[in-house]
Amino acid sequence: MKKQTALITGVAAGGISVAAWALATGGYIPHWTAELLTIVAFPAFVIFVALWWSAKSGDEDIPFIGY
Amino acid sequence: MILYLLFATFIGLLYHGIHRKAIARVQGRPGPPIWQEILHTLKFSFKETWIPKTASQSLFIAVVFVAIGIxxxxxxxxxxxxxxxxxxxxxxxxxxxxxxxxxxxGSPYGKFGAIRSVISAASELPLLVTIVAVYFFTHSLSIADIVAYQEVHGPLLIVAFPAAVAMYLVILSKMHYGPFSIIEAKEIVSGNMTEHFGVWRAGLQVGFALKTYVLLYAFVLLFIGQLPFVLMLLVMLLILISLSFVCAVTPMLSPYDTVTVQSLVTGALVIYIIILGVIMG
Amino acid sequence: MFNLPTGNIGGQELFVLEFGDIVNYFSPYTAALFVFALIFTVLAIVSRPERQVDIAFGGDAYGAKEVSIDLMRFQRFMAIACGLATLGAMVSGDVFNFTLFASLVGITNIGIVAAYRNRHVLNAAFQYGIVAMLATVPLFGGAAIILASTGTLSMWELFADGVAVPIIAKAFLVLGVMGEGMAPFYVAKAEITRAQGAPFILMVHVSSLLLFLRVIEIVISM
Structure with a gap:
């Protein structure tokens, strides 16, 4: 997976759960719908954000591997 | 909502760290700093990540999502x-x-961990018995009703003490470094988590932190009642530290002894419930 | 029109699915179990089987076992059938339907294990088969006692306050489910580790655990 894709997915999942919470507080969607959306989005948020920052960007130094 | 989840993850990881620290102090070691588990999770999330060639690919990843989700x-x-x-x-x-x-x-170590996790299915039975015992008193399984019952009749910890002991045992059997944590025993490397490294392990850490938070919260809610939030966290911490003492002074049991102990506790609780049923009609 | 009498146990029903006089229901509890069964059925369909790594005893050599296409196809078919039977059992609103789905889960579980061509695994499968066959007696016996003593098998009526279901029928039902979903028996047999586990053997575990969870709800509600 590309670094960019992981970032977009992670941020989208985070955005969905924040939006669901905002909509539920505003009374636009019922609370259980927001909870359900968050349950689905939260794992995706955690994993994809971690995948994004652990992914190589392609221009690292070659690590020092000893003499 | 997501903020609360992140908060619970953070507190759960902190509790894991305090758990390790308490065990170390009881055993006369300095122990890691209490934020060690938070650092662990971050460290794992920065590591290079891939999927082993022998793994069942979709399942390998999906269990991490399911662990956090549930x-x-x-x-x-x-x-x-x-x-x-x-x-x-x-x-x-x-x-x-x-x-x-x-x-x-596909790893044999993971497989041994998995088989041990099925063997210790006996650890689920005390929880079921707890539920039945609670139902005897409250006549409802809705958590809101149980909390309301305790506001009127006082905490269930006193009237249904054996049930609280069973629930305590259930939490103990899920704690790291405890007498029942045979699935992650060191003789099988890291048990069922052996092959989940990097981001996958970080995800599992998040799931397990939520698990610790939820189980401790449930114990307080079911047997003591609704408390103010800070007091709730404090009582949870006290229960955790008592668990750490148990973990620190008991060796890990062998798989079959684990099952025996848990089955004996379940048997004792079934007798308790039968007596309850006879007394309370 | 429908109103689940035991809203304080698994939550109020969210949605009902009518098949004539058999009314399946989704309460928060049964819906959660249904979704979980669905997730793992989909995983059984899309996952590749694991390639089990074996270490030669007393040496450093190790190798990965290959899985033949035929074996995988058959096991996948059985795992999907098992998943479908579990889905049915999770939301069934009728005790007889539930027992029928439970016995179907038993049959497909044996199928998953017996597909593997290894003497030890086949031995284990044979013994599971005997346990599952024996378990059908208390399973359907429990349903029969419920019908004989109350005159109905619909959970909607059995869950109501006035209906007394004999405790022996409940015990039989639990016993039957424990035999059909063979989790308690299959853990005692280490032979199962000789077969590759994921995702098909996992389905055995998923189905038996979910059946157990459902029968607990039914027994407490009655």
Whole structure:
């Protein structure tokens, strides 16, 4: 997976759960719908954000591997 | 909502760290700093990540998502005062996650961890007995009703003490470094988590942190009642430290002894429930 | 029109699915179990089987076992059938339907294990088969006692306050489910580790655990 894709997915999942919470507080969607959306989005948020920052960007130094 | 989840993850990881620190101090070691588990999770999330060639690919990844998902769901069930039976269901589904985690990698160590996790299915039975005992008193399995019952009749910890002991045992059997944590025993490397490294392990850490938070929260809610938030966290911490003492002074049992102990406790509780049934009609 | 009498156990029903006089229901509890069964059925369909790594005893050599296409196809078919039977059992609103789905889960579980061509695994499968066959007696016996003593098998009526279901029928039902979903028996047999586990053997575990969770709800509600 590309670094960019992981970032977009992670941020989208985070955005969905924040939006669901905002909509539920505003009374636009019922609370259980927001909870359900968050349950689905939260794992995706955690994993994809971690995948994004652990992914190589392609221009690292070659690590020092000893003499 | 997502903020609460992140908060619960953070507190759960902190509790894991305090658990390790307490065990170390009891055993006369300095121990890691209490934020060690938070650092662990971050460290794992920065590591290079891939999927082993022998693994069952989709399942290997999906169990991590499921692990976080079910415990987020459990947290919402608790907070919204849903059904206690649903919480019990999620606790049992965690067994499938453990089992799937070990089986999906193809590694023999993971497989041994998975088989041990199925063997220790006996640890689920005390929770079921707890639920039945609570139902005897409250005549409802809705958590909101149970909390309301305790506001009128006082904490269940006093009237249903054996049930509280059973629930305590259930939490103990899920603690790291405890007498019942045979699935991650060191003779099988890291048990069912052996092959989940990097980001996958970070995800599992998040799921397990939520699990610790939910189980401790559920114990306080079911047997002591609704408390102010800070006091709630403090009582949870006290229970955790008592668990750490148990973990520090008991050696890890062998797999079959684990099953024997848990089955004996279940048997004793079944007798308690039969007596309750006779007394209370 | 429908109103689940035991809203304080698994939550109020969210949605009902009518098949004539058999009314399946989704309460928060049964819906959660249904979704979980669905997730793992989909995983059984899309996952590749694991390639089990074996270490030669007393040496450093190790190798990965290959899985033949035929074996995988058959096991996948059985795992999907098992998943479908579990889905049915999770939301069934009728005790007889539930027992029928439970016995179907038993049959497909044996199928998953017996597909593997290894003497030890086949031995284990044979013994599971005997346990599952024996378990059908208390399973359907429990349903029969419920019908004989109350005159109905619909959970909607059995869950109501006035209906007394004999405790022996409940015990039989639990016993039957424990035998059909063979989790308690299959853990005692280490032979299962000789077969590759994920995702098909996992399905055995998923189905038996979910059946157990459902029968607990039914027994407490009655």
């Amino acid at each position: 415990w987020s769901a459990a947290l919402y069930v608790l907070l919204s005062g849903g059904s206690l039976l649903l919480l019990f269901g999620i606790y049992l589904l965690h067994k499938i996650v453990e089992h799937g985690m070990g089986l999906s990698s």
